[in-house]
Ligand code: FES
């Protein structure tokens with residue numbers, strides 16, 4: 001079932017634009033035409049440039065503004081289509097015209113912000129950006145022509161012109177999507193590893209010259225990557241920021257200090273050494289920051305975690321509700337033991353189904369039991385175990401994603417005839433997915449859960465067993481689960 005014809009053709013088409021080197025000449029000519037007047041005007045132009053980039057806003061402005069023409073011109077197209085189908089009204093024609101005018105105003109603003117951003121991209125992205133601009137400019141010209149034609153009462157031609165404009169906008173939008181989602185233009189490019197979580201020595205202070213950025217590296221073992229950090233000594237203080245520029249990944253350690261800012265060598269964003277935020281663009285996004293301390297003449301750094309980070313640090317561990325259970329209630333199994341035992345049961349169920357001959361009627365019943373146990377397992381983890389373990393393990397969000405994967409794969413498998421080779425194929429994939437998920441829980445999350453302490457884990461174990469029992473024997477829960485499984489089977 002492969003339906004990638006469109007995507008492949010579009011990819012090939014965009015690839016040709018990316019390789020069209022002759023586009024560079026007009027591209028650089030346009031850049032110069034934008035840059036020179038701005039350089040002559042100086043500070044006021046730089047302020048306008050920052051406003052167009054969205055430096056003070058915290059996000060690029062361009063993607064927000066493009067929604068105006070997309071929304072309004074699509075509305076106008078819809079109204080025109082209704083008119084073409086015979087639903088004519090003066091109100092609808094007037095509304096379409098207003099929508100086209102509002103969209104055109106939005107398109108002009110989007111073009112200004114787009115141009116401001118585009119002048120800082122190069123190579124293949126500059127070429128695609130240029131074509132994106134030309135196509136969208138054509139869309140605007142056609143729409144303005146349509147407004148003129150409608151004003152002179154030539155509705156039919158006006159509708160054709162704006163429909164052609166809409167088609168150009170769709171092509172332009174696709175190219176814009178390619179630049180953002182494929183080429184990552186406009187997205188945060190900084191390394192945001194949470195490491196080091198605790199102070200780590202990185203360099204003797206004596207090796208750090210005043211106002212001379214210096215790169216050090218720390219290791220993130222989870223992602224198996226070295227993360228660059230730039231140190232700047234200035235006025236008796238040492239500052240530390242992420243070395244990879246959030247704008248497009250420029251090497252800040254090769255930049256220079258200007259006032260209290262570190263300047264990126266690629267496009268000149270100035271990052272405040274104190275806060276990491278860009279004082280001037282094109283960047284819109286702050287650099288990762290590190291706390292700095294000196295111990296025996298050595299610079300030590302620790303990552304300053306950001307709002308919303310779900311990172312387990314010494315502080316979060318200290319705040320976690322560990323060993324909340326009063327002493328003397330130590331009976332029962334720990335949560336991880338309950339879950340491992342249930343993993344084993346689920347693994348045995350897989351083996352039993354795989355060993356059952358294809359044509360045997362009990363295969364369907366066994367599959368339903370497996371589906372039911374998987375549902376119960378995910379339910380008790382999602383409701384009891386994961387929330388409890390979240391403060392001490394970073395694995396929870398990915399575990400939620402894997403649960404969703406398993407549910408999707410289970411749904412696909414349940415729909416199949418248990419005697420078919422396709423079912424075997426899907427069962428094997430589901431088995432591998434469950435093995436991977438349960439295995440990573442056992443290797444990582446359950447180990448980290450030990451930080452909650454014995455008493456808390458036993459308390460959770462009791463809660464898990466109680467909920468498992470309730471799910472298995474509760475009349476309502478069983479009926480609801482059975483209904484769900486039947487619906488998934490398509491019966
Ligand atoms: S990469 Fe563009 S300003 Fe740093």
Ligand SMILES: [Fe+2]
Nearest residue numbers: 381399437441
């Ligand atoms: Fe799980």
Ligand SMILES: [Fe+2]
Nearest residue numbers: 339381438441
């Ligand atoms: Fe599990």
